[in-house]
Every structure is written in structure tokens, then in C-alpha cells.
Amino acid sequence: MLALGCASPVTTEVAPAGEAPPNVVLFFTDDQGYGDLGCFGHPTIATPHIDGLAKDGLKLTQFYVASPVCSPSRAALLTGCYPKRIGMERHVVFPADQWGLNPEEETLAELLRERGFATGCFGKWHLGHCEGLLPTDQGFDRFAGVPYSNDMAQFHRKGGTKYRFRLPWMEGTEVLEWEPDQAMLTRRQTDAALEFIRGAGEDEPFFAYVPFSMPHIPIYASEDFEGESRRGLYGDVIEEIDASVGRVLDELETRGLRENTLVIFTSDNGPWLPYGLEGGSAGLLRDGKGTNWEGGQRVPCVMSWPARLPAGVTLRTPMNTMDLLPTIAGWTGAPLPVREIDGVDVGAVLEGDPAAAAAIEERPFVYFTLRGALAGVRRGPWKLKLPELMLFNVETDPSETKDKAEQEPAIVAELHVLARELAGGIESAARPRGEGATRVFDPERPAPSTEAP
Numbered sequence: 191m192l193a194l195g196c197a198s199p200v201t202t203e204v205a206p207a208g209e210a211p212p213n214v215v216l217f218f219t220d221d222q223g224y225g226d227l228g229c230f231g232h233p234t235i236a237t238p239h240i241d242g243l244a245k246d247g248l249k250l251t252q253f254y255v256a257s258p259v260c261s262p263s264r265a266a267l268l269t270g271c272y273p274k275r276i277g278m279e280r281h282v283v284f285p286a287d288q289w290g291l292n293p294e295e296e297t298l299a300e301l302l303r304e305r306g307f308a309t310g311c312f313g314k315w316h317l318g319h320c321e322g323l324l325p326t327d328q329g330f331d332r333f334a335g336v337p338y339s340n341d342m343a344q345f346h347r348k349g350g351t352k353y354r355f356r357l358p359w360m361e362g363t364e365v366l367e368w369e370p371d372q373a374m375l376t377r378r379q380t381d382a383a384l385e386f387i388r389g390a391g392e393d394e395p396f397f398a399y400v401p402f403s404m405p406h407i408p409i410y411a412s413e414d415f416e417g418e419s420r421r422g423l424y425g426d427v428i429e430e431i432d433a434s435v436g437r438v439l440d441e442l443e444t445r446g447l448r449e450n451t452l453v454i455f456t457s458d459n460g461p462w463l464p465y466g467l468e469g470g471s472a473g474l475l476r477d478g479k480g481t482n483w484e485g486g487q488r489v490p491c492v493m494s495w496p497a498r499l500p501a502g503v504t505l506r507t508p509m510n511t512m513d514l515l516p517t518i519a520g521w522t523g524a525p526l527p528v529r530e531i532d533g534v535d536v537g538a539v540l541e542g543d544p545a546a547a548a549a550i551e552e553r554p555f556v557y558f559t560l561r562g563a564l565a566g567v568r569r570g571p572w573k574l575k576l577p578e579l580m581l582f583n584v585e586t587d588p589s590e591t592k593d594k595a596e597q598e599p600a601i602v603a604e605l606h607v608l609a610r611e612l613a614g615g616i617e618s619a620a621r622p623r624g625e626g627a628t629r630v631f632d633p634e635r636p637a638p639s640t641e642a643p
């Protein structure tokens with residue numbers, strides 16, 4: 191019960207040799223909340239294309255990220271590991287930092303490339319930007335986008351913190367432009383993904399990882415979308431993302447690839463609530479980004495693969511981003527990492543096998559703070575929140591309003607032991623993060639005197 195390793199209680203048949211593996215398109219938005227999609231109940235943001243994915247496929251209502259902030263969450267997605275297992279639990283990578291995801295870790299891109307996939311990353315990376323730590327060092331044939339968050343730059347839309355750094359637009363390992371027009375980020379990141387998909391060979395499967403910079407603050411939409419949504423600028427941004435998903439789906443449809451392409455849409459953490467209307471909403475979940483309340487780590491997730499997954503199904507089984515690597519490896523026949531991982535292959539659950547779903551219902555999920563301290567555990571419907579020792583039944587009480595610790599001391603005691611054992615196991619086997627000695631670019635802004643004409 192305590193084992194968190196890669197030994198999976200759920201097995202999926204590997205695609206037989208000769209059967210074409212699916213293409214994989216993985217959209218990963220930045221700071222989009224649980225409530226920020228039409229199909230997740232937003233009353234005024236229109237997301238017809240993403241809703242269509244849910245209609246043609248699955249909606250996951252208890253889907254988690256492994257950290258409430260960007261870099262650790264992305265590290266977990268691409269490695270199938272808790273950030274703490276791979277030394278990535280200590281908050282996010284800033285422009286002056288020289289660390290990132292250890293290239294010794296095997297990413298989803300590396301595993302798929304080994305299986306013969308063309309791989310590309312189009313959007314925000316945020317797993318290190320020194321030599322050896324960029325997407326092209328971590329299994330991606332191509333990269334176009336930005337290496338870190340769009341607020342780590344000289345301009346904000348309205349006040350806010352002024353950083354001394356600047357934001358580069360990169361392709362591969364080259365900086366093509368400084369301070370790109372942020373109103374064009376979503377469009378450019380989509381264009382780059384489309385160019386990659388169009389260039390993918392007929393017989394060669396592809397993996398397009400599309401981690402949009404938006405809707406991380408400062409938020410911007412392009413001219414065609416600004417002022418169009420009933421939700422204001424934040425809604426404009428989401429609607430542009432939705433239209434971008436639609437452009438990719440159209441391309442797949444036109445090329446006859448839609449049937450055998452797995453398309454996943456999810457977010458890297460909850461909404462950044464202090465930004466008010468420029469941040470998103472976690473719907474009925476409590477709090478948001480940066481916290482270990484459900485709003486910080488439970489994200490919207492839809493996925494569709496017409497050739498294999500059922501259509502129009504809502505899955506309430508708890509799952510998380512760490513499961514995607516072993517699941518996609520199972521479906522595509524890609525190898526698993528040699529090192530221990532935390533996610534499990536949930537392919538059979540997603541395909542609708544009730545016994546497989548029942549087998550993982552009680553699987554524990556560990557919460558860590560944005561700096562990697564143990565913050566709780568969920569098993570079945572019960573979530574113990576640490577260090578407060580508060581107990582919530584997050585199925586009957588998804589908003590975490592009723593602390594049940596006093597009524598259920600035995601569950602508190604059991605989960606407390608479980609949380610410490612699981613976290614201790616991860617910590618004692620933890621591997622180091624990557625350290626980059628050489629800068630690829632200088633993130634510092636030029637001094638104002640050299641900027642002025």
C-alpha cells in the first residue's frame with residue numbers, strides 16, 4: 191500500500207508492434223483555474239473547442255498537479271516524479287538561476303523520441319535555461335517560446351513588480367528577440383506548434399508539448415480576441431487559447447490525423463487569486479496557486495483520442511500529471527524511465543475499465559508546499575492537511591469547509607503516519623537537480639543609459 195514506485199496496479203496492453211502509436215498533443219496552460227473552462231462550469235468564458243474535446247473524450251474532475259507552482263509542476267509532468275524525488279521542489283526557476291531539471295532524468299520527450307517520435311516544445315519551458323538544461327537538451331527536437339514566466343520581464347500591463355530581467359523569445363538555443371509582444375505570445379506559440387505538426391512526416395508519430403505562457407499574469411490577448419469575451423480580459427485570453435486548440439484540432443482533422451491523436455488539455459497549477467479579475471477561478475474549490483488547498487493543485491483536465499478512448503465520459507477517479515508519462519508510454523510502446531518514478535499507468539482507467547479505476551481509488555497522493563515541505567496526503571475521499579492536522583472529505587466537501595479532524599481521530603492518525611512515511615521514502619531516495627554552469631544568454635536588462643537613444 192505504501193509503495194509509490196513504478197510498479198503499477200493497473201496494466202495496459204502495449205500497442206502491438208506494427209500498430210501505429212498515437213500522436214500526442216499536450217496543452218499545458220499556466221495558472222488556469224479549475225473553474226476556467228465552459229465544460230468545468232464557467233458561466234461566461236466560452237471554450238467550445240476544449241469542451242468539444244471533453245465531448246469526444248474524457249473529462250477528469252479529480253485531476254491533480256504535483257506542485258502548486260510552475261517549475262516543480264512541469265518537472266513532475268515531464269518525468270512522472272514528485273518534484274522532491276528529482277530535486278525540483280524548491281519553488282521556481284528565476285532568470286538569474288543556473289539550475290533546472292537534471293538532464294540525467296528521462297523526460298516524456300526522451301522516451302517518445304526513443305520510440306521514434308518527432309518531439310517539439312512550443313510555449314513556456316521554465317525548467318532551466320543554462321547550457322544543458324533547455325528543451326533541446328531534454329528530449330525535444332524543437333523548441334520555440336520563452337524559457338521562463340512572462341512576468342520575469344521589464345513590463346507589466348498595470349504596475350506590479352518590476353523585474354530587472356528581460357524575457358527572450360527563443361528558437362532552439364538561440365535568442366531571436368528580447369521582450370516579445372506579449373499580446374502575440376499565444377498566437378506565436380500556436381503557430382510554432384502548427385508548423386511542427388505540418389512538418390511531421392506521414393509515417394513518423396509526433397509529440398507536440400504546448401505549454402502556453404498564458405493566462406499567467408501579465409495577461410494579454412491579441413487584437414482579434416481582446417474585448418470579445420463576456421469575462422473581460424482574462425476571458426479573452428482563455429478564449430484565444432481555446433481558439434488555438436481549435437486551430438490545432440482543425441489541422442489534425444485536415445491531415446486525417448485526428449482519430450489516432452491523443453490530445454490532452456490541462457493546467458500547471460491553480461489560479462493566481464491575488465490578481466483579482468486578471469487571475470482565474472478555482473470554481474468551488476478552496477483558494478488557488480501557491481497553496482495546498484484543492485484550488486492550488488486540482489486542475490481542469492480533458493483528453494480525447496477517438497481511436498481508443500470512450501467519448502463523453504466524466505471520470506471522477508483521482509489521478510494526476512505524474513501518471514501521464516507511464517500512461518503515454520504504455521499506449522505508445524515507449525520505454526519507461528530506468529529510475530524510479532511515482533506515476534502509474536492509468537490507461538485502463540481512462541479506457542473505462544471499472545476494476546482498474548477501483549484499484550487506484552485508494553492510492554495516496556502527497557501534497558508538498560511550493561518549497562517542498564510536506565503539506566498533506568489524500569487517500570480515497572479523505573485529505574489530511576499539514577501542518578494544521580485538518581481533515582477534509584474532499585468528495586462530500588470539495589470546498590474544504592468542514593474540518594473533520596475531531597470526529598475522525600483514527601483517520602487523522604493513520605493518514606499522518608502515511609504522509610510521513612511516503613514523504614520520507616521520497617526524500618531518502620531523492621536525486622539531485624541539474625546545475626548549469628554556462629549561461630546561454632544574459633537575462634539582465636541593459637542599464638537604462640544604454641537603452642535610451
Ligand SMILES: [Ca+2]
Nearest residue numbers: 220221260458
Ligand atoms: Ca503556473
